[in-house]
Amino acid sequence: MKITKICCIGAGYVGGPTMAVIAQKCPHIQVTVVDLNEQRIADWNDPNPENIPIYEPGLSEIVAEARGRNLFFSTDVDKAIDEAQMIFISVNTPTKTYGKGKGMAADLKYIELCARQIARVAKQNKIVVEKSTLPVRTAEAIKSILDNTGNGVQFQILSNPEFLAEGTAVADLLNPDRILIGGDTTQEGEEAINSLVEVYSNWVSKDRILTTNVWSSELSKLTANAFLAQRISSINAMSELCEKTGANVNEVAKAIGMDSRIGPKFLKASVGFGGSCFQKDILNLVYIAKSYGLNEVADYWEQVIIMNDHQKRRFSNKIVQTLYNTVADKKITFLGWAFKKDTNDTRESAAIYVADDLINEQAKISVFDPKVSKTKMLSDLDYLETRENKNNLDALSVFDNAYDACKDAHAIAILTEWDEFTTYDWKRIYDSMHKPAFIFDGRNILNAKQLESIGFVYNGIGA
Ligand code: NAD
Ligand code: UGA
Numbered sequence: 271m272k273i274t275k276i277c278c279i280g281a282g283y284v285g286g287p288t289m290a291v292i293a294q295k296c297p298h299i300q301v302t303v304v305d306l307n308e309q310r311i312a313d314w315n316d317p318n319p320e321n322i323p324i325y326e327p328g329l330s331e332i333v334a335e336a337r338g339r340n341l342f343f344s345t346d347v348d349k350a351i352d353e354a355q356m357i358f359i360s361v362n363t364p365t366k367t368y369g370k371g372k373g374m375a376a377d378l379k380y381i382e383l384c385a386r387q388i389a390r391v392a393k394q395n396k397i398v399v400e401k402s403t404l405p406v407r408t409a410e411a412i413k414s415i416l417d418n419t420g421n422g423v424q425f426q427i428l429s430n431p432e433f434l435a436e437g438t439a440v441a442d443l444l445n446p447d448r449i450l451i452g453g454d455t456t457q458e459g460e461e462a463i464n465s466l467v468e469v470y471s472n473w474v475s476k477d478r479i480l481t482t483n484v485w486s487s488e489l490s491k492l493t494a495n496a497f498l499a500q501r502i503s504s505i506n507a508m509s510e511l512c513e514k515t516g517a518n519v520n521e522v523a524k525a526i527g528m529d530s531r532i533g534p535k536f537l538k539a540s541v542g543f544g545g546s547c548f549q550k551d552i553l554n555l556v557y558i559a560k561s562y563g564l565n566e567v568a569d570y571w572e573q574v575i576i577m578n579d580h581q582k583r584r585f586s587n588k589i590v591q592t593l594y595n596t597v598a599d600k601k602i603t604f605l606g607w608a609f610k611k612d613t614n615d616t617r618e619s620a621a622i623y624v625a626d627d628l629i630n631e632q633a634k635i636s637v638f639d640p641k642v643s644k645t646k647m648l649s650d651l652d653y654l655e656t657r658e659n660k661n662n663l664d665a666l667s668v669f670d671n672a673y674d675a676c677k678d679a680h681a682i683a684i685l686t687e688w689d690e691f692t693t694y695d696w697k698r699i700y701d702s703m704h705k706p707a708f709i710f711d712g713r714n715i716l717n718a719k720q721l722e723s724i725g726f727v728y729n730g731i732g733a
Pocket of ligand 1: 279280281282283304305306307347360361362363380383401402403404432433435547
């Protein structure tokens with residue numbers, strides 16, 4: 271089938287950028303992105319493309335080019351489903367917070383709602399594409415819902431997981447390492463796979479488009495995230511050993527990364543990985559393994575999360591210990607709140623957990639992040655189940671520049687690796703702080719020697 275109309279359910283960090291790039295690269299395809307969240311759709315339709323709800327380098331330019339031409343954002347989900355030949359499901363699949371599998375399994379209620387809505391609305395045959403990250407064998411459940419509508423409409427389910435990373439979403443989408451498409455091995459299944467291959471072929475070379483069965487595709491996504499997160503926990507485990515032995519984790523990472531079998535990427539020691547997916551997807555993998563009775567497999571992967579939690583806690587403990595075992599009423603400035611640079615996303619950011627620990631020690635936290643609002647930071651803290659009290663408004667002050675945020679601070683903690691932090695006038699910041707002035711570089715981005723020569727007491731990760 272030659273695809274000319276696509277609908278995407280979910281206008282979030284995946285649906286928005288992915289569809290914007292498809293629309294830009296395929297002007298002959300009409301792409302409609304729908305969401306239940308009216309504010310989000312209104313923001314995507316904001317006349318000024320700089321105000322779209324997701325900050326990603328290069329995204330507003332693509333939206334400006336395609337929006338109104340062949341890219342549309344709407345809350346009319348039924349209409350978009352009805353008109354499209356191909357429907358992407360890009361809704362959120364968070365960790366369950368209730369019932370069976372609470373805290374581990376993926377919550378598939380939004381996926382099921384989409385499947386039921388498609389089943390109710392569709393009058394012609396459709397290809398349904400799983401873009402969200404899903405437990406292996408979810409396509410079976412979606413198919414069962416779709417096949418029991420009784421109205422004779424035929425559905426093909428494809429799995430097409432997304433591998434983009436936030437902050438580099440546009441570059442990743444324009445030049446992906448691979449596109450993965452899983453489908454049925456029947457003739458209809460292969461035709462559906464080919465339709466989606468044709469869409470991507472508009473800008474991705476065919477040798478980078480990999481086709482598999484549905485289950486391999488679903489499981490490959492969880493596996494990729496587990497392997498990536500595992501590398502971070504591995505280097506973070508070494509960072510603690512480095513601190514005890516006089517080794518330097520940056521030097522160790524460079525030395526091992528030059529082995530072509532290991533490779534240099536994803537070896538940056540940090541205050542711990544954040545983001546909406548690594549933890550959720552590994553917990554989901556652990557849950558799936560346990561549900562098949564594979565306890566050793568489950569325990570193996572769970573250790574990646576245990577190590578990451580330890581790294582975040584270790585960072586806040588280090589701040590307290592270094593500040594003479596008390597941070598009560600001390601001003602500690604966080605530079606960065608987002609879970610990584612070049613995004614306004616804060617989901618599962620290490621900053622939230624470090625702030626929680628320090629607020630429980632009665633510290634006063636000041637924050638500057640170039641892209642995150644105070645409302646977002648407060649709601650991140652309110653949302654934490656572990657918060658012992660809800661004095662967040664007293665404990666958190668937010669500034670619109672780093673110099674004001676750092677004034678009169680006892681310590682600075684770098685939580686996000688925003689490039690601009692490396693360009694500051696650190697002497698000016700030092701002069702405005704309490705002495706001794708401490709820096710805890712949770713991202714190892716600053717120049718330790720230079721800061722020490724100014725007078726700072728510098729603490730990096732793993733050095
Ligand atoms: P998100 O929360 O940013 O966006 C999901 C959107 O879906 C929300 O705007 C929500 O309102 C909407 N939605 C939920 N149910 C709906 C329904 N029934 N009808 C219409 N809209 C509905 O989530 P995200 O970060 O875009 O992630 C989506 C999926 O993609 C997840 O499964 C995630 O694991 C996966 N993923 C995310 C990333 C990433 O970088 N964020 C990368 C790869 C894969
Ligand atoms: C990650 C994967 O990289 C994507 O391929 C995947 O599509 C996505 O998850 C998803 O499924 O959601 P993302 O979480 O957006 O992307 O960003 P990453 O660049 O992977 O960073 C995740 C976290 O790990 C960040 O907090 C980052 O600071 C941290 N990190 C990353 C390190 O601490 N060290 C590193 O060497 C690399």
